[in-house]
Amino acid sequence: MRDDTLDKKKMGQRIRAAREARHWTREELAEKVELSVNTMAEIELGRNGTRLENFIRLCRLLDLSADYVLFGAPGDAVQRITDLLRDRDEETVRVVERTVEALLRALDEQRTT
Structure with a gap:
């Protein structure tokens, strides 16, 4: 059974891995999501979260389920x-x-x- 506590660092790692799998730079993703590069870096490093609208855009752009980004892979x-x-x-x-x-x-x- 998975742990349902949020871990921003792991969330950021999952976002970064998906970005890198698409061979996008952090700058390219930030532009697509309409965030600053610094904000994108803070999200990927797990230092900050983001507004729901931005989270949805990230998930859609990276073709990730919100559940996966928040909690990781299911069993x-x-x-x-x-x-x-x-x-x-x-x-x-x-x-x-x-x-x-x-x-x-x-x-x-x-x-x-």
Whole structure:
């Protein structure tokens, strides 16, 4: 299970890695996000966060999920489930969600008896 505490340094590292994977300079990303280079550096170094609007722009430009930037990679099992549901319609996803919730409730009840 992942730790749901925010770590700005790790968030910045994930943003920097995605930028570097695109072979963009910090200056290029800052321009695309409409931030100063210094602000972009502070974000990548984990010294500062940014406004939600800028965070969304960063995620979209770098093709990153907000969940990944905030918390890192999900566990293998969570990733496999996400992959299974990725191309399914919304109704199918809701059915799976309700099924998983019911299964977890049943398992919890079984553990307490």
